Amino acid sequence: MNEELLGPGSCSAPAAPGSLGRVRATDPADSDIVIGVKPGRPADGADGFVRCAVACLHLARKRCEEALAAHDVSTRLEFPGSIYHLPIIYGVTGRPIRMLADVAWVLEEAEQRINSKSAAQLRISHSSAALDVGMAVLWLAEVIEALKYLGVGPAPVDDIWLGAAADGIMRARGIEFIEESTPGFAAVIGEAPSVETAVALAHEMQQKSLYVFMAGEGGECLATGDGFDRLPTIGAGGTTLAEQLIEGGVQLGWDTRLVPFGREAFAHVHSIGFAVRVAMAFGGVEPGDCRTLFAYVEDRVPAFVVLLGPVTDLQCVVAAGAMNFGLPAIATHDIPTTLPSTDCTRWRVVPRVPPHDLVARSIEVRGLKTVVGEMDIPVAYGHVFSGERIRNDDLHLEMGSPKAPGCELLLTAEDVEDGRVTVVGPEVEDLSFGSTVPLGVLVEVAGRRMQKDFEPILERQLHHLLNEVQGLRHMGQRDVLGMHLSHRAVEAGFRFEHLGRIIHSIMHAEYSQIVDRVQVTVFTQTEMVLTLLERAQAVYRERDERIGSLTDEDVDEFYSCTICQSFAPNHVCIMTPERCGLCGAYSWLDGKISFQINPAGPSRPIRKDNVLDAARGSWEGINSFVHDASHGAVERIDLYSLLEYPMTSCGCFECISGVLPLCNGIFTVDRDYSGMIPIGVKLSTLADMVRGGAQTPGFLAHSRLYVGSPRFLSGDGGILRLVWMPRYLKESLRAEIEAAAVAVGHPDLWEKIATEDDAVEEEEVMSFLARVGHPALDMEAMF
């Protein structure tokens, strides 16, 4: 029975070391309920947990008896305006409750689940026992809440309390979960330490577009062992978050996303019931298919439980019930616990989170995607402004290079407060028209899926992201960063602070898959900028070394790119750490990040699998992917050789290399060269041969920088085969070629490469090579 309640991917087995930890109630003697694993804990807390569940059972029973005294057994039992019966019971068991008579089996089933668990069982590593009891209590709570609509117990809709939401509301709001215009809901139980804290908490949740579902009061916990009738008022004397918000003058209701379901914690069945109904309405989840149900809710209706104030037994039991649906519990008070090391969220209980950290922590624990609303900036934003130049007479501020130090740096950090923007140094209004000011932009991000490797890629996005601001021009990158700000933008109210606002919003909008929190600091004071610059340069160096040292052998996966299939339907690019896409615009890392952001997009990880020819760079996994992705047009590619199975090209290449058979070498030509190539054709002819996904043995299209890679045609002899290239290409790649040549013991190679000034006929190239003693002539025959 227990197993049945654990959905797919549940961490019951792997999370065994230290799952839930203990949940503490206020009475020290009655405090520790070990829902999780810790063997050897005191017995008392688990007793409290079970006692509370038993109390709920008694209460439900008592209320049923009352109802049956006043009503016929065939009286309808339902939540108004819903076709989903009592949705949790219906969704999990598949059995609809239609009338009072149907309650009998629920009570029996719940009793069986509760009574079959001893306190001892709850203490040892049967986390599922606690979940099971929690589920039973949710069913009882659903019955208790439904009975209220028959006049048994307190009125469900009363004063500020809204009671159950009709299906119409559920669907209208459920759409927001499916379209992800809300990141999720918080099921809040208890009271904040003060009205001010309550209001601040609610506002923060609203800002994050979260729904706040409220039920259950706080206050000191009373013993639950006797006086079952008093259970619903378990937090005697306590108030509720909803009431605190009313006192603070906050408007509640579905429109403000602050939804008070009921005064008793039982009313949280409307929170869970909401999620269950969304799963049935939008996910087509069949009632009774609880595995699918749990998985769906966890995936599509992200939510979490917030326990405000000292944690009571009832809160624990309700939270345990919610955990079945993947809701972690985050509490302001003490729940000493060991967090599981997996990133599985449903089993997590996080204690002692101060109210001001609650939202950020919850979002992170539950892994919610933040939804950022409209950017509040005084100027327009969009693609149309990305090419905008700022004329001299409109140039209000020149920031950063070339006239002053400037740099931008994006780092992952631990202590990131989402949305925080700090300006250190003078603001725009402190600077007069025509000023020059140093500029340092530090963007710190955090995210469960953020990786250090993504830093430079995200940092590079700052260019296009800030260029789309009307009246702002962003130039360069890294430590050659400069910006121009127009007078009009300043007049409109643009400040340095807005740089941070924009970066924060757009990072969330475009990279929400990897970034959870973003904070920005803008430095405009010289010493501070210089300090940042120094730090940044160290980071750049480290990055360059790291990226530069990453080789094809270091990874098991290469990345594909099929962006160009829109016009070259059978072309597939394979990007490796040592070879970027042939357009020069996408690297292996770009592919990796692009896949994180959009797994259905143009880049996929491809496992290399068995090696077919290590020297020429041929792997089974790569070939099989290329075969499929080229729709059967290409059977095999050799990544390091152009002789037989060169990679195909879409047409966006920067260079083409080809064999010069007489010279025992290759030429490399780029797109800008319009003269004759030593094989007797011009680039345009050559381009026609290789583009459109064609595989042309002897010719390879590639990026400029590939020439300097240790993997440059390494299967054919590498850089030493390079015998001819256009003069300016040779000049512009001098550093790369020299470095590569040094690495293979020919430091003077660069001098020996012919250009159009030396030769344009292959025979002339040949005599040039003989004259300078080009190493290619001494290499073994290419074929």
Next chain:
Amino acid sequence: MAFEAPVETAKGSVIEVVLNGLQLGGQTALPFHWFEGEFSNPPRVGFEVWDVAPTDWAKPLAHVYSGVWSEPVAWARMVVEELGAEAVYLKLMSTDPNGLSRSIAEAAGVAEMVADAIDVPLAVVGPGAPEVDAEVVQAVAPRLEGRRVLLGPASEENYRAIGAAALGYGHGVIASSPIDINLAKQLNVLLTRLGLEENSLVMDPTTGALGYGLEYSYSVFERTRLAALFQNDQKMQLPIVAAVGEETWKAKESRAGDDEMPGMGVAETRGILWEAVTGLALSLAGADLLILRHPRSAELLRATFADLGAGGAGEGVAQ
């Protein structure tokens, strides 16, 4: 020995989407290759109806519709009852932010009235601005609950909002992508990942009219269908809808009068042929539902489909 034509059998099939009794897709053969597999659902002919009277439709269209086009319900009835529309494509142009920008609730009310008035499948689409389209669909979806209409156009920008509304109220979605086979596939993947069943999706990979990109559309339609049938690519097996009328009647050749384009034939028939030729080409490439404007081009196309032996008879071809 008699000649035996080689037969190429497909590995996959196009998903059959059933709307109000009308079947779209479902074939296991290339268009009109009834001799190679199942091709029982020939391209269907739907008509475009707006919720406001168009001010810029060409004269030949005005001749047909000006009597009804200020009354969307009457217009919809006419295309169904008099012109034999197999589906109605209701475009809520009144909500166009660059046009009348009328209330979305009001437009949704019109959609409901039109749905009440006809018994053929209905598609309800916004004016073609992603944000507004999403709002329109979210307003329309609940009002047409239980009727299972097609909603759209869902694009990369708004597919979540449109998909969610369709999911919540049991409708289908038109997945619209900009003449790019990969983006088309990506959108299909995204929509199914959202939870929509394949049999509630149709794809609109964008129509280019004759002289205005028809060859691009042809190629994308054709490749989509080839991927569906011969590579059994399940994310490409959706029926294809083509907004033929809207695109062809934008072309200046369809709109210019007799004097403006001497040598290009009579204005009245020029646009009709433009629409018919575009529609026929795309039908041969794989379109399953053509959205037309002029009744004459619809007649021409239906006659041609019959000649091509749609339905499996094939006598027309033999003759």
